[in-house]
Amino acid sequence: MLQPLRILFRPKWMVSRSSGSYVSRMRHLNKIKEEDEACRAALQSGNIFLYHKLAPLLRRTDSGIYQLPALQTKDVEEILEKLGEDKEMVKESILINCTEQNEAQFSFDVGAIEQAAVEELCRGTFVDLRKAFFLLRGSEAPLVARGQALLRWHQTNGFCSSTGQPTQRNQSGSQRVCHSSGITYYPKMSPVVIVLLSDGKRCLLGRQSTFPRGMYSALAGFCDIGETMEEALRREIAEEVGLEVESIQYSGSQHWPFPQSSFMVACHATVNPDKTHVSVDKVELEDARWFSLEEVQEALTIKAPPRNNKGEPTVFWVPPSYAIANRLIQEWANQQHLKS
Ligand SMILES: NC(=O)C1=CN([C@@H]2O[C@H](COP(=O)(O)OP(=O)(O)OC[C@H]3O[C@@H](n4cnc5c(N)ncnc54)[C@H](OP(=O)(O)O)[C@@H]3O)[C@@H](O)[C@H]2O)C=CC1
Numbered sequence: 001m002l003q004p005l006r007i008l009f010r011p012k013w014m015v016s017r018s019s020g021s022y023v024s025r026m027r028h029l030n031k032i033k034e035e036d037e038a039c040r041a042a043l044q045s046g047n048i049f050l051y052h053k054l055a056p057l058l059r060r061t062d063s064g065i066y067q068l069p070a071l072q073t074k075d076v077e078e079i080l081e082k083l084g085e086d087k088e089m090v091k092e093s094i095l096i097n098c099t100e101q102n103e104a105q106f107s108f109d110v111g112a113i114e115q116a117a118v119e120e121l122c123r124g125t126f127v128d129l130r131k132a133f134f135l136l137r138g139s140e141a142p143l144v145a146r147g148q149a150l151l152r153w154h155q156t157n158g159f160c161s162s163t164g165q166p167t168q169r170n171q172s173g174s175q176r177v178c179h180s181s182g183i184t185y186y187p188k189m190s191p192v193v194i195v196l197l198s199d200g201k202r203c204l205l206g207r208q209s210t211f212p213r214g215m216y217s218a219l220a221g222f223c224d225i226g227e228t229m230e231e232a233l234r235r236e237i238a239e240e241v242g243l244e245v246e247s248i249q250y251s252g253s254q255h256w257p258f259p260q261s262s263f264m265v266a267c268h269a270t271v272n273p274d275k276t277h278v279s280v281d282k283v284e285l286e287d288a289r290w291f292s293l294e295e296v297q298e299a300l301t302i303k304a305p306p307r308n309n310k311g312e313p314t315v316f317w318v319p320p321s322y323a324i325a326n327r328l329i330q331e332w333a334n335q336q337h338l339k340s
């Protein structure tokens with residue numbers, strides 16, 4: 001039976017360095033991103049988040065709250081040694097970000113090691129990212145998504161697409177280089193527009209057949225190469241629901257890790273209230289329709305939809321608060337409420 005490690009989770013009081021300004025933090029982060037030596041030094045005092053085959057390690061506190069345990073390099077080295085692995089493997093950690101105290105944050109995938117043994121040592125559980133997103137609070141959800149996205153990118157970009165030769169990463173993992181062709185590869189996101197369409201009184205939501213039953217969301221689509229965001233938005237709405245957009249207002253953006261990294265650009269848009277006939281592209285969407293403010297307000301209150309005996313939701317509901325679609329819907333409802 002493996003004994004859990006004694007010091008795995010560093011309490012806040014052990015963080016001694018005072019927080020600097022945003023500018024000095026970003027400059028520090030950039031330095032460790034670019035300079036291998038600085039990154040190696042940062043790893044010695046930084047925080048490491050563990051993943052197993054891209055599922056992040058979470059820990060449930062005594063009060064039932066899920067947290068992202070931040071391990072230190074020596075903790076991870078100890079785990080690797082206890083499980084008969086080379087402790088030098090910890091140097092494969094990928095830089096994600098840094099804290100307000102200028103401590104570097106890394107992600108490290110222990111997918112080659114037996115999952116249960118690591119969980120026992122860490123007193124935590126590796127949880128699928130979709131579930132982890134539900135369980136984590138505040139800034140931990142985007143952090144864990146970013147860590148996973150970087151690990152995934154490294155795991156799938158080991159070879160140069162031009163020469164077929166292996167690519168080599170820098171210490172931070174901010175890039176990979178093919179020394180044969182000289183090509184440098186950087187982690188990628190695909191731009192996506194997501195739009196909440198309104199006719200002044202109602203908003204348009206749609207669902208794909210793969211969505212959980214009863215869930216409707218704002219319409220979304222990948223940008224084509226060469227398109228502006230506005231062009232992509234107008235095209236997607238025309239393609240998916242046969243409507244012509246009249247005006248567009250930017251709302252915000254989000255990195256979305258499912259199924260691969262997308263850069264979601266969220267907007268509100270309007271159509272002419274006299275031209276609201278929806279013609280759904282059934283290849284893309286199972287359904288799309290106009291919803292009233294009352295229907296939307298009700299859906300926004302549902303945290304976990306009621307389910308039938310097959311476990312399927314039985315009511316109309318919208319994506320959870322961590323999805324930018326939820327924010328768009330919430331903003332629209334607030335705006336309508338102010339108008340009335
Ligand atoms: N965060 C949020 O609130 C929300 C996020 N989303 C995300 O937005 C994304 C896009 O929405 P979706 O409606 O599916 O997009 P689209 O309407 O563009 O349709 C998806 C189609 O685009 C193709 N495709 C897949 N990846 C790419 C790519 N990188 N570039 C161009 N085309 C691609 C796929 O074709 P094929 O499968 O045939 O290869 C797929 O059939 C999804 O990843 C979804 O998870 C959606 C709604 C809410």
Ligand SMILES: [Mg+2]
Nearest residue numbers: 219220221284
């Ligand atoms: Mg779509």
